[in-house]
Amino acid sequence: MSGCSSRATCGSLGSSTEADVKISLKWLREYVDVDWTAEEFVERLTMAGLEQESVEDLGAALTGIVVGKVLEAEQHPDADRLSVCRVDAGEAEPRTIVCGAPNVDAGQTVPVVLPGSRLPDGTKIGKAKLRGVASEGMICSEIELGLGDDGSGIMVLPEEWTAGTPYATAAGLDDIVIDFEVTPNRPDCLSHVGIAREVAALAGVELRIPKTQLVTEGAAVEADAGVTIEDPDGCGRYVARVIRGVQVGPSPTWLQDRLRAVGQRPINNIVDVTNFVMLELGQPLHAFDLKRLDESRIVVRRSRVGESLRTLDGEVHHLQDDGLLVIADGSAAVAVAGVMGGADSEVTAQTGDVLLESAFFDARLIRQGARQLGMHTEASARFERGADWDMPDRASERAAALIAELAGGQVAPGVIDVWPGKSQRPTVRLRPARAASLLALPVDGASCRAILERLGCEVDDDNKDSLSVVVPSFRPDLEREIDLVEEVGRIHGYQHVAASEQIRGPLPGIAGGQYDAQRRLRQALTGLGLDEAITSSIIADSWAERAGPVGCRLANPPADGVSCMRNSLLPGLLDVARRNLRQRAPGVALFEVGRVFLAADGEGVDHIEDWRVAGVLSGQTSPSSWRATHRPADFLDLKGILEGLMTGVLDVAFDPTETPLLRRGHSARVLVEGAAVGTIGQVDAALADSFSLTRDTYIFELACDPLFGAWAARGTAYQPLPKFPPIERDLAIVLGDQVPSGRVADEIRSVAPDLVDDVRLFDVYSGDQVEAGKRSLAFSLCLRSPDRTLEDRDADGVVERVLQRLEKSFEARLR
Known part of the structure; x- marks a missing residue:
């Protein structure tokens, strides 16, 4: 995958250390059969480690908007650009609605906002008179409903929709969308199937993976395209399929609804399929216009000095020598691998043949490329966290079948699957007794096996004391026994840990x-x-x-x-x-x-x-x-x-x-x-x-x-408070300006360590009153005896000795 398949998935995701995924519950239920409410989905998945960012009821903003049938549309008697429409909104009598859209016509099925309802932007719709004609509602465009960018005319809905049906229900938008924050170690959860797998494991039900029946015809794929991987460290696998004779156009309503529900803007039937499969399976895909690829071939390599590339967002990027991982054709770079496709090879209305890319890229290189170019896309967010090396072929097959179904193309027989070094799924041993001890949960070998198998692991109990667990390719985070223990704990549920009065380990507050x-x-x-x-x-x-x-x-x-x-x-x-x-x-x-x-x-x-x-x-x-x-x-x-x-x-x-x-x-x-x-x-x-x-x-x-x-x-030793009062003396001396005050203070203390209780510097002066190269330091001396009260003559004696010592050590004099 060269990156996002369209401008719909090229928006910034913010920091690459963060990733979230919007999950449509209606879409999710196609893969797992549970009767949980939205609140239960949030609670159960949060307890399992998937924290929700927000919950959105898509239909709530469309309350009061129904399907209508335009029975008549006549010119307004007093306005050239207005039409007076008779609209069946599923009520006893048709409504009269004045509409300013140029494309309104009798026989259309349209969205109608009833009086007293509000548009998604909060605008309240009521009865009104427009140029003397009463209007009882509003016929809407997609921009007014917050469903797109087209405000040039009203939305024309499918003819088979029934008048009076709530628009959200008819459009499949009576849906709840949950935005989950996904931690960097769980790239498998950046898809609907990934979240469905978690739900199936938690509920103990079957996961329904979508099945694909791919029909192929014509010449083999190798007749139309070729793939070369020059940098196997950057691209571990590249899968390519060719679909000939496609008709690029709008996607069917069900597909557009799926994408809109999770915040994606429909583009066309080819691009929408690639985005749909990415959101379904978690594998980013990219569709190239095959005719616009020089020599009809793909080369995965590093960028070269002097190369430039115009990406799908319209930006021109000047690439560095041996820097970015790119997808090239026979002559130039055509995409930034794993980040974004190029504008010069994108699918357009004139596209006839499509090369479909599905690949496994190195996470580190994709992260570096995204940061270097300042682009963080839906595709890069998935590749940066570690993609599933076993998914490219399955995702490609699924997308090719959908493109053939929705765009009328013919899938070329075979697949180009360049896989320089096939990966092996790691095997990790788990001791159920160890898991039970660490988790304080009543789990045994059977329950551990059942949980891990529901999560996609292959488990063999060839040893009575341990399980041999083959980790699935979509879980690169499962490397050690303790990782498997964690999986058992979170699926079994930490809320089931029994309370205990027995205290183990060090007591709180006792530390090393x-x-x-x-x-x-x-x-x-x-x-x-x-x-x-x-x-x-x-x-x-x-x-x-x-x-x-x-x-x-x-x-x-x-x-x-x-x-x-x-x-x-x-x-x-x-x-x-x-x-x-x-x-x-x-x-x-x-x-x-x-x-x-x-x-x-x-x-x-x-x-x-x-x-x-x-x-x-x-x-x-x-x-x-x-x-x-x-x-x-x-x-x-x-x-x-x-x-x-x-x-x-x-x-x-x-x-x-x-x-x-x-x-x-x-x-x-x-x-x-x-x-x-x-x-x-x-x-x-x-x-x-x-x-x-x-x-x-x-x-x-x-x-x-x-x-x-x-x-x-x-150590810490007790020192009693002094019993006898101190005598304080201030002492100002002149000495060289390079002599540190700290050394002077130390010298003062050393004169009579049993009597000098404290020495504090309180003034430093250098100016006209002292010679050049000299400065004045003023110290406050606190003198105290531990066993008697000092007299003035004692203090004077100490000061005299201090002055003698400072004169000898620093050539200092009393100021």
């Missing part, structure tokens, strides 16, 4: 040391005014490569250029900061605790997982008020946060050093108990520009293991 340490760390940082962020573990390659050696790359990345598991928490935090500041937040103060993936040093190990804590500060530190104006965050704010984190628990120091990505002279190593655990500093200009950060931004990142180890080694 690592978890407890992380919880303490989060609580402490939150208490210091930071907000916790949780960012993606997958980051852009450019970010990871700047942060250091890349330890782990994904084999199947979510997007081009986003293939690295993070080797630092900082890229994610800086991106969050950027987005918050862009939304005019006055400032950000964020932290994250999480895993990083580092390059391994030893052989035989791909990468190392390490726990880190990181923080970012930028913008205002606090909101402005009448009491104080705001100020921007600076290095000392972040340094103070780390000091507050360690105060009373661990000894922390900051060693100035040059660090990549941080501004020179504004970065330091963080030392805990004398050991380096991380870095702190201001983001340099280049890094700030790469994240579009216009304000000064400060970061830290620490390794958790040595931090937690130091915490555990230090």
